[in-house]
Amino acid sequence: MKKKYHLLHVFSTFKTGGPQVRSCDIIQDLGEEYRHTIIAMDGNYEAKARIPENIMVDYVELSLPKSNANTFSIIFYLRDLLKKLKPDLLLTSNWGTIEWAMANSLRRICPQIHWEDGFGPEEIIRQKKRRIWTRRIFLPRCSFVVVPSRLLENIALNIWKLPANRLLYIPNGIExxxxxxxxxxxxxxxxxxxxxxxxxxxxxxxxxxxxxxxxxxxxxxxxxxxxxxxxxxxxxxxxxxxxxxxxxxxxxxxxxxxxxxxxxxxxxxxxxxxxxxxxxxxxxxxxxxxxxxxxxxxxxxxxxxxxxxxxxxxxxxxxxxxxxxxxxxxxxxxxxxxxxxxxxxYNKKQMLEIYKSLYHKAIEDDR
Structure with a gap:
């Protein structure tokens, strides 16, 4: 029997929103070649209602170190979890999952695709220097970084200084x-x-x-x-x-x-x-x-x-x-x-084909 690729999807929340809806669409389109694990850092899995029950998806509840734990404790906890789950591909979304990129950068456990879809209210006027430098240091270690807008593409290239060969502009598409x-x-x-x-x-x-x-x-x-x-x-x-x-x-x-x-x-x-x-x-x-x-x-x-x-x-x-x-x-x-x-x-079918090829490339290039 052909092995199913295991995709680990990580979100700060899986409450219904743009990135979550897009991921649900991709999951539905990938078919039986893949199985999925979804982690919501805040424990909210509202968007799971968009995924048909016949699709193989596991939902993992985290037991993160206490709120006063330092960043290193969280990173090593996430690194241990990555080793336990053994995904073929790690898929992370936005600043709220940056610790996963940090955890996976120390002798990389698996290939990773990271999305940046936008900013929270705390970064509307000006981006925080600590976040800029964190993105500069850790996101280039991902297999690819995906942005859905030209504005974000410009920010990623000129402010975060991400390498052009790792950065992909993929516009959203709909049915x-x-x-x-x-x-x-x-x-x-x-x-x-x-x-x-x-x-x-x-x-x-x-x-x-x-x-x-x-x-x-x-x-x-x-x-x-x-x-x-x-x-x-x-x-x-x-x-x-x-x-x-x-x-x-x-x-x-x-x-x-x-x-x-x-x-x-x-x-x-x-x-x-x-x-x-x-x-x-x-x-x-x-x-x-x-x-x-x-x-x-x-x-x-x-x-x-x-x-x-x-x-x-x-x-x-x-x-x-x-x-x-x-x-x-x-x-x-x-x-x-x-x-x-x-x-x-903005055709959904075209977008899904691009993501299928991207996932396959990220997994196969790491072998």
């Missing part, structure tokens, strides 16, 4: 058929929507405040997602006296049917890189209003780029939102152009 809408007449013209985890860095209050200032009182705001900011947002909606026009959908494993009803997808984040939710909205034929963060401006069609605005300009953000709600023809035109670009450039 077009799930979101594709051929007949835009079923869209409800007055619906603005957002699909995201409700965290501070997403700055949903910026969207709520802009929406509350709109003169068009027939419009509706749909907020799809959950998180620690939900109560604050519900309170803000009440304070703005717009509760009857705002709907909180909570977390949705499959938001496609909701997104397809939106005309305008409004992103209000302080920091992003290549948000999958924007791709899903583009595939659904939405016009996009967004703060100018990450690669969003180059993701959308050229005609939509005028609606990507500096995050400091709240008035302009509101004006762009208002214009799209008042101009149904423009909304539909931009939605169609976004849909065409998404189908052309």
């Amino acid at each position: 077009q058929s799930k979101f594709f809408l051929s007949d835009f007449s079923c869209k409800q013209h007055q619906i603005v929507g957002i699909v995201t985890a409700l965290r501070k860095i997403k700055n949903i209050p910026r969207l709520v405040e802009a929406f509350s200032d709109l003169p068009c009182k027939e419009s509706r705001l749909w907020i799809v997602g959950d998180g620690e900011e939900r109560q604050n947002l519900e309170r803000l909606v009440q304070e703005k006296n717009i509760s009857s026009r705002v709907q909180f959908w909570g977390h949705q494993d499959d938001p496609s049917q909701i997104i397809r009803q939106m005309n305008v997808f409004a992103l209000s984040s302080d920091s992003e890189q290549m948000p999958i939710s924007v791709l899903e909205a583009m595939a659904s034929g939405c016009a996009i209003v967004s703060t100018d963060v990450g690669d969003v401006k180059v993701m959308v069609c050229e005609e939509n780029q005028d609606f990507i605005v500096p995050k400091e300009d709240k008035n302009l953000y509101c004006q762009k939102l208002q214009r799209l709600l008042e101009d149904k023809e423009l909304c539909s035109f931009l939605g169609k152009k976004n849909q065409e670009k998404c189908a052309r450039e």
Whole structure:
């Protein structure tokens, strides 16, 4: 019997988000040639619901040294765990798993692919020097480092000083058929929507405040997602006296049917890189209003780029939102152009084939 390659996926959390959704898609596509172990550093495995039960996945609960333990204690604990689990390939994601790169760099136990998808709120304005140097020292020892945006690629090359031959730009891709809408007449013209985890860095209050200032009182705001900011947002909606026009959908494993009803997808984040939710909205034929963060401006069609605005300009953000709600023809035109670009450039099948080849190369090159 042919050996199954063992992939160890490590996340700071396996709560549903962009990197977790992408990994679940890849796991489903890899087939029976691989078996998987997933570790969430915080013990949250919410995204496991996206993986079919027939796929062989083990979930490991960590017993990390106590919170006052030094970094070396954690590194040696993780190194021992790596030896015990014996993966053929270690897959790590973002700063929250950097100790795994450190543990695997001391006489490497297995090949490793590391993703950098973006930054937390503590690094929006300026990256921390300690983290820059840690990335400079340990990430070049990975087989490959993957980034989903050109902005991150530039940071990795020019700030972290990662070697170009180890750095790969692989844009996210989505399942077009799930979101594709051929007949835009079923869209409800007055619906603005957002699909995201409700965290501070997403700055949903910026969207709520802009929406509350709109003169068009027939419009509706749909907020799809959950998180620690939900109560604050519900309170803000009440304070703005717009509760009857705002709907909180909570977390949705499959938001496609909701997104397809939106005309305008409004992103209000302080920091992003290549948000999958924007791709899903583009595939659904939405016009996009967004703060100018990450690669969003180059993701959308050229005609939509005028609606990507500096995050400091709240008035302009509101004006762009208002214009799209008042101009149904423009909304539909931009939605169609976004849909065409998404189908052309952000295809899930193509992305999955790239990852299949990359995993195989990383494993075989290490033999």
